[in-house]
Amino acid sequence: MDIRFDSAGASFGARVAVEPLTLSLTENRLGVIGLNGSGKTTFARMINGLMKPTTGKVIVNGRDTRDEKTALADVGFIFQSPQNQIILPVVKDDIAFGLKGRGFTKAEIERKVELVLARFNARELASRRAHELSGGELQIAALCSVLATGPDILILDEPTNQLDLRNRALVQTTIDGLEENVVVITHDLELISGFERVLLFHEGRLAADAPATDAIARYRELAV
Amino acid sequence: MDIRFDSAGASFGARVAVEPLTLSLTENRLGVIGLNGSGKTTFARMINGLMKPTTGKVIVNGRDTRDEKTALADVGFIFQSPQNQIILPVVKDDIAFGLKGRGFTKAEIERKVELVLARFNARELASRRAHELSGGELQIAALCSVLATGPDILILDEPTNQLDLRNRALVQTTIDGLEENVVVITHDLELISGFERVLLFHEGRLAADAPATDAIARYRELAV
Amino acid sequence: MQSLYVDGDSALHRLSPRAKIFSLFLLGFVLFLGDNLPLLVIVTLLTALIYRSVGLPLKESATRLKPIFLTIAFVALFTLLFNPWHDALVALLRLTALMLFAAAVTATTTITQFMDEITALARPLERTGWVKADDVGLAVGLVLRFVPDIIARYHALSEAHAARGLKVRPATILIPLIILTLRDADNIAAAIDARGIRRHVS
Amino acid sequence: MSTRDLVLAALFAAIIVALGLLPPIYLGFIPVPITAQSLGVMMAGVVLGARRSAVAVLIVLVLVAIGLPVLSGGRGGFAAFVAPTSGFLIGWAFAAFATGFLSERLVHSDQSGLVQTVSFFLAAMIGGIVVLYAFGILYLAFAANIGLTQAFVGSMAFIPGDVIKAFVAALVGRAVMVGYPLLPVRI
Numbered sequence: 001m002d003i004r005f006d007s008a009g010a011s012f013g014a015r016v017a018v019e020p021l022t023l024s025l026t027e028n029r030l031g032v033i034g035l036n037g038s039g040k041t042t043f044a045r046m047i048n049g050l051m052k053p054t055t056g057k058v059i060v061n062g063r064d065t066r067d068e069k070t071a072l073a074d075v076g077f078i079f080q081s082p083q084n085q086i087i088l089p090v091v092k093d094d095i096a097f098g099l100k101g102r103g104f105t106k107a108e109i110e111r112k113v114e115l116v117l118a119r120f121n122a123r124e125l126a127s128r129r130a131h132e133l134s135g136g137e138l139q140i141a142a143l144c145s146v147l148a149t150g151p152d153i154l155i156l157d158e159p160t161n162q163l164d165l166r167n168r169a170l171v172q173t174t175i176d177g178l179e180e181n182v183v184v185i186t187h188d189l190e191l192i193s194g195f196e197r198v199l200l201f202h203e204g205r206l207a208a209d210a211p212a213t214d215a216i217a218r219y220r221e222l223a224v
Numbered sequence: 225m226d227i228r229f230d231s232a233g234a235s236f237g238a239r240v241a242v243e244p245l246t247l248s249l250t251e252n253r254l255g256v257i258g259l260n261g262s263g264k265t266t267f268a269r270m271i272n273g274l275m276k277p278t279t280g281k282v283i284v285n286g287r288d289t290r291d292e293k294t295a296l297a298d299v300g301f302i303f304q305s306p307q308n309q310i311i312l313p314v315v316k317d318d319i320a321f322g323l324k325g326r327g328f329t330k331a332e333i334e335r336k337v338e339l340v341l342a343r344f345n346a347r348e349l350a351s352r353r354a355h356e357l358s359g360g361e362l363q364i365a366a367l368c369s370v371l372a373t374g375p376d377i378l379i380l381d382e383p384t385n386q387l388d389l390r391n392r393a394l395v396q397t398t399i400d401g402l403e404e405n406v407v408v409i410t411h412d413l414e415l416i417s418g419f420e421r422v423l424l425f426h427e428g429r430l431a432a433d434a435p436a437t438d439a440i441a442r443y444r445e446l447a448v
Numbered sequence: 449m450q451s452l453y454v455d456g457d458s459a460l461h462r463l464s465p466r467a468k469i470f471s472l473f474l475l476g477f478v479l480f481l482g483d484n485l486p487l488l489v490i491v492t493l494l495t496a497l498i499y500r501s502v503g504l505p506l507k508e509s510a511t512r513l514k515p516i517f518l519t520i521a522f523v524a525l526f527t528l529l530f531n532p533w534h535d536a537l538v539a540l541l542r543l544t545a546l547m548l549f550a551a552a553v554t555a556t557t558t559i560t561q562f563m564d565e566i567t568a569l570a571r572p573l574e575r576t577g578w579v580k581a582d583d584v585g586l587a588v589g590l591v592l593r594f595v596p597d598i599i600a601r602y603h604a605l606s607e608a609h610a611a612r613g614l615k616v617r618p619a620t621i622l623i624p625l626i627i628l629t630l631r632d633a634d635n636i637a638a639a640i641d642a643r644g645i646r647r648h649v650s
Numbered sequence: 651m652s653t654r655d656l657v658l659a660a661l662f663a664a665i666i667v668a669l670g671l672l673p674p675i676y677l678g679f680i681p682v683p684i685t686a687q688s689l690g691v692m693m694a695g696v697v698l699g700a701r702r703s704a705v706a707v708l709i710v711l712v713l714v715a716i717g718l719p720v721l722s723g724g725r726g727g728f729a730a731f732v733a734p735t736s737g738f739l740i741g742w743a744f745a746a747f748a749t750g751f752l753s754e755r756l757v758h759s760d761q762s763g764l765v766q767t768v769s770f771f772l773a774a775m776i777g778g779i780v781v782l783y784a785f786g787i788l789y790l791a792f793a794a795n796i797g798l799t800q801a802f803v804g805s806m807a808f809i810p811g812d813v814i815k816a817f818v819a820a821l822v823g824r825a826v827m828v829g830y831p832l833l834p835v836r837i
């Protein structure tokens with residue numbers, strides 16, 4: 001991946017969520033940690049262009065996010081609250097929905113849906129209604145919907161916060177096994193403990209940009 | 225607390241979420257763990273009467289939940305997704321809202337709101353709007369709203385799933401310090417590691433009813 | 449309606465909610481009695497002053513009022529198409545005055561105050577046995593809460609579309625919008641019950 | 651009313667209000683605008699059934715009466731009840747009720763999708779057009795004094811839009827049956 005922040009900052013009215021920041025991110029794996037409200041989600045939304053920088057600019061794979069009307073198509077995003085992310089009421093329809101209009105045949109789409117569900121041992125979810133899923137089931141469904149479209153960069157905003165031990169391990173293995181570039185925002189420090197580069201946010205500022213062990217150590221200091 | 229399940233089970237149509245269960249819960253602290261979709265949330269909703277048992281009955285502090293029109297007033301419940309729990313848009317109004325009609329004067333209500341926010345170091349949140357809070361801030365706000373009403377039993381459905389290290393520790397200390405009876409549902413095993421009694425659910429059945437160490441060990445076996 | 453409560457300590461903030469709601473009610477009545485242009489201009493200017501006194505920065509006022517003002521302008525322009533300019537101007541002034549005053553009232557009255565006042569107003573109706581005053585208050589409060597929510601959910605869904613590279617179409621947005629808000633409504637109903645808020649029914 | 655019924659009614663009231671953000675369209679020959687809000691009325695009927703949808707509309711009318719500009723084009727205030735459009739406005743409550751009443755009786759969960767959609771469409775057409783227009787046209791003819799014929803002919807201009815709305819409402823009704831069947835069994 002190739003993400004560049006060029007004095008890019010984001011505010012909501014008078015509240016500064018992310019202070020202007022200059023960064024170049026090219027690693028295949030990036031961890032983002034920090035206290036609640038420190039700006040992690042806002043930072044992530046700047047990467048896929050859902051949030052346009054209010055100062056400076058963000059360049060992702062050569063494109064300035066400010067020039068794009070919508071979010072970048074090659075950046076997949078799993079929201080912190082997956083319920084808003086599911087668009088169609090039935091899980092398999094929702095996964096298929098994201099694949100439409102990309103030149104796949106119906107049969108190809110069906111196969112892709114099957115495949116991604118199988119990858120998470122979640123075939124059982126295919127015909128379930130999204131609104132009756134348990135918290136963790138919903139998170140898996142959201143993950144499937146995004147992975148099915150094969151994004152180049154995948155942003156996961158607290159992907160394990162409702163998962164049980166088994167699904168957590170599954171997501172961890174999945175992340176480790178993904179060829180895609182992955183940005184993981186999390187409070188679950190184990191998830192990023194192997195990452196070479198981890199950003200630590202504190203009150204909208206970058207408090208560390210270091211390998212996991214250092215960033216986590218610094219985070220523990222801040223958290224007391 | 226005095227909770228009795230008498231062959232009480234819950235189904236959604238043909239899907240059995242909790243198999244008929246006979247139990248008597250009188251401990252001051254109760255942990256509930258299990259895989260995603262194993263029935264934890266449904267079990268908890270049976271305690272406060274949001275979900276009426278579809279077979280058998282549940283008796284809480286001497287009252288049969290089936291006889292109550294609404295949920296039990298002396299059981300506080302923090303939902304797994306706190307955003308829907310906040311009813312009024314501004315945090316302090318929401319906390320106050322739950323206190324109305326309980327015979328407090330305006331001044332008393334204001335003081336109670338102050339107090340509960342102070343308890344969580346969250347005075348800053350008082351005038352914030354719920355929809356612009358970060359995930360963790362929201363969880364704290366929801367906790368304040370429920371604690372303000374002084375319930376006898378407090379049910380927390382994954383109270384730390386979006387919290388940072390600092391807020392997690394805060395919630396842990398708060399739970400430990402509460403005089404109220406507390407039921408904690410969680411994937412964050414540390415949170416309940418000191419509990420004398422932990423229920424492990426597996427596919428809607430009780431797979432263990434034991435002190436934390438044993439229940440957790442059994443859970444780890446199931447999770448592989 | 450867009451303009452929800454703004455923290456502050458202006459005269460209007462301190463005015464009793466009852467007085468504000470009653471004035472709003474009166475204005476909604478009186479404005480439509482006559483069509484004397486100079487008088488309407490004066491009233492409109494007055495409401496603009498009142499709105500300014502709330503203490504919102506100009507820029508924020510503009511963003512808040514823009515959508516509704518656009519539709520008012522639209523109404524006036526349409527009136528102009530088929531009617532004398534006098535009628536169009538009257539429509540423009542009436543609607544603007546009402547909108548500004550309503551915005552000033554909603555910006556300085558919390559939802560809690562609204563609910564309390566509506567509940568008090570509805571109290572006499574309880575004698576008919578058809579309604580519970582507390583429910584009327586709660587319903588009004590819930591609407592005030594839901595409107596911005598629905599608009600926010602609309603944006604969240606367009607974002608979800610965008611994040612997955614999908615085109616936003618009315619059908620693919622209206623259906624999940626309704627289903628999601630229904631589910632939210634269910635959760636909110638559960639929360640209201642769980643928090644023992646509607647104790648007057650049980 | 652259960653808490654859930656109350657919340658659902660308030661929710662649809664809010665949906666009707668939110669649809670008022672779309673500007674009204676005034677046609678020259680009739681003092682009543684084309685508005686998206688009547689789509690909300692039909693959807694309420696189809697999704698909530700008779701009682702709750704009528705309550706939803708009544709809540710909107712309370713907001714109008716207070717003076718909040720919740721009608722399309724930023725209108726509101728007591729004056730809205732003595733305007734040429736008032737017949738339609740009051741009629742909304744009956745339209746929602748009728749749409750809901752028919753939906754409850756015509757649609758069952760064991761019918762095929764097509765039958766459900768068509769039934770919802772019929773319910774929305776009868777409630778949202780036949781019943782609503784009866785109120786609207788009569789009031790327009792007598793209160794606004796433009797004569798029955800002119801009121802009737804003028805209102806025909808709303809038909810194309812309202813048929814489309816009934817169709818959209820039917821799609822929504824059917825989708826909710828599939829995706830959120832938790833709505834209580836229609837009584």
Ligand SMILES: Nc1ncnc2c1ncn2[C@@H]1O[C@H](COP(=O)(O)OP(=O)(O)OP(=O)(O)O)[C@@H](O)[C@H]1O
Binds near residue numbers: 356359
């Ligand atoms: N739409 C918004 N309007 C106003 N303020 C906002 C909005 N979204 C976020 N904020 C504020 O910006 C700050 C950063 O929020 P952000 O969501 O990026 O935090 P975060 O690091 O993801 O927190 P968490 O770990 O709790 O999810 C917070 O103080 C938050 O309240």
Ligand SMILES: Nc1ncnc2c1ncn2[C@@H]1O[C@H](COP(=O)(O)OP(=O)(O)OP(=O)(O)O)[C@@H](O)[C@H]1O
Binds near residue numbers: 133259262266267
């Ligand atoms: N409203 C509903 N309608 C139908 N099925 C439901 C409903 N709510 C829950 N279920 C199903 O019941 C089972 C138990 O759900 P429950 O929410 O109790 O699980 P949980 O243990 O809390 O899971 P998680 O850890 O993921 O939150 C799941 O299979 C779920 O899909």
Ligand SMILES: O=C(O)CCCC[C@@H]1SC[C@@H]2NC(=O)N[C@@H]21
Binds near residue numbers: 682811
């Ligand atoms: O906003 C109002 O004051 C009420 C408007 C009523 C408009 C009626 S509803 C049925 C018909 N179809 C339309 O699109 N407009 C009219």
Ligand SMILES: [Mg+2]
Binds near residue numbers: 359
């Ligand atoms: Mg976040």
Ligand SMILES: [Mg+2]
Binds near residue numbers: 134265304
């Ligand atoms: Mg759960």
